[in-house]
Amino acid sequence: xxxxxxxxxxxxxxxxxxxxxxxxxxxxxxxxxxxxxxxxxxxxxxxxxxxxxxxxxxxxxxxxxxxxxxxxxxxxxxxxxxxxxxxxxxxxxxxxxxxxxxxxxxxxxxxxxxxxxxxxxxxxxxxxxxxxxxxxxxxxxxxxxxxxxxxxxxxxxxxxxxxxxxxxxxxxxxxxxxxxxxxxxxxxxxxxxxxxxxxxxxxxxxxx
Numbered sequence: 589x590x591x592x593x594x595x596x597x598x599x600x601x602x603x604x605x606x607x608x609x610x611x612x613x614x615x616x617x618x619x620x621x622x623x624x625x626x627x628x629x630x631x632x633x634x635x636x637x638x639x640x641x642x643x644x645x646x647x648x649x650x651x652x653x654x655x656x657x658x659x660x661x662x663x664x665x666x667x668x669x670x671x672x673x674x675x676x677x678x679x680x681x682x683x684x685x686x687x688x689x690x691x692x693x694x695x696x697x698x699x700x701x702x703x704x705x706x707x708x709x710x711x712x713x714x715x716x717x718x719x720x721x722x723x724x725x726x727x728x729x730x731x732x733x734x735x736x737x738x739x740x741x742x743x744x745x746x747x748x749x750x751x752x753x754x755x756x757x758x759x760x761x762x763x764x765x766x767x768x769x770x771x772x773x774x775x776x777x778x779x780x781x782x783x784x785x786x787x788x789x790x791x792x793x794x795x796x
Contacts, residue, residue, distance in 0.1 A: 590645070591709075592631035592784045593638035594683045595676060601787055604671045608792075612785035614774045615724050617716040619788070625771045628778035638683045647684075655684035658708035661701060664694050665713070672711045672786075703736030705744055712742065713789075720770050725754045728777050745782035 597611035616624045642648075647655040662673035670691070677687040687709070692700070700706045717723035726732065728750050732740035750773060757769040777783075 589631060589781055590638040590641035590683070591680065591685075592781060593634045593641070594685075595679045595784070595786070596633040597786060598633070600672075600675055600679075604675050605668065605787060605789065609787035609789040612788050614778060615714075615727065615783070615785050616720050616770060616774055617788045620716060620718070620720070623720050623767055623770045625774055627771070628775050629781075630778075631781075631784075635683055642683065642685075649684045653684055654686050657686040657688065659688045659690055660709040660711065661690050661692065661697060661707045662711040663713055664692060664697050669711050669713070676709070676711070698738040699736060701742040702732075702738050702740060703734065705734060705742070710742055712739075714739065716788075720773075721754075721757060724770075725757070725773070727783060728773070729754050743782040745777075745780070747776065747780060750776050750780075 601607060601609050601611060613626050613630055614624060614628050618624050618626075642655055649655050660673050660676060662669040670689075673687075673689045677689055680687050690707075701710050701712070714727060715723050726740045727743070728745055728747075729741055730746040730751055733744050733746065753769050753773040753776065757766050757773070760766050760769065778785075
């Protein structure tokens with residue numbers, strides 16, 4: 589939560605992604621209107637709140653102003669993700685967190701994040717797709733933790749309530765029930781915050 593408060597998503601969108609997105613409030617993108625809810629905990633830009641949370645957690649600034657040192661691995665899919673890592677590095681430096689940004693090829697990245705979990709922060713991209721069961725739940729279901737399954741639950745998040753909501757949504761034949769389950773899931777994961785939704789990217793096609 590402290591990290592989320594430390595990142596100015598409006599500036600992140602403008603500086604890193606040149607405005608081709610909008611700040612996200614949930615892992616379910618707002619274009620999936622049936623499933624999306626913004627009735628979730630929100631973490632607006634508030635560095636003072638971030639610092640207070642870190643102090644409460646016992647992560648005090650040292651003599652050099654640093655609270656802790658962490659590694660960040662970004663998705664090796666181009667400069668956008670590298671710039672994202674560098675932006676987050678600068679944002680977290682302001683609250684006393686020293687970030688080492690690491691670069692590697694895709695096989696090394698996926699093994700490190702989804703297999704060995706040898707990292708502290710990761711910048712990654714997920715597609716929302718037409719249903720949260722395809723694009724969202726894989727990031728929170730504990731069944732995939734540590735199995736080296738790319739684009740799954742790299743955070744290592746384990747929550748019995750979240751798992752139950754996902755499994756009920758998988759087996760339910762009622763669309764009304766599925767919508768309610770997904771909204772509860774969004775509230776659960778945005779409270780626990782194993783990952784921080786940053787932006788909903790706007791894609792476009794150029795044709796002649």
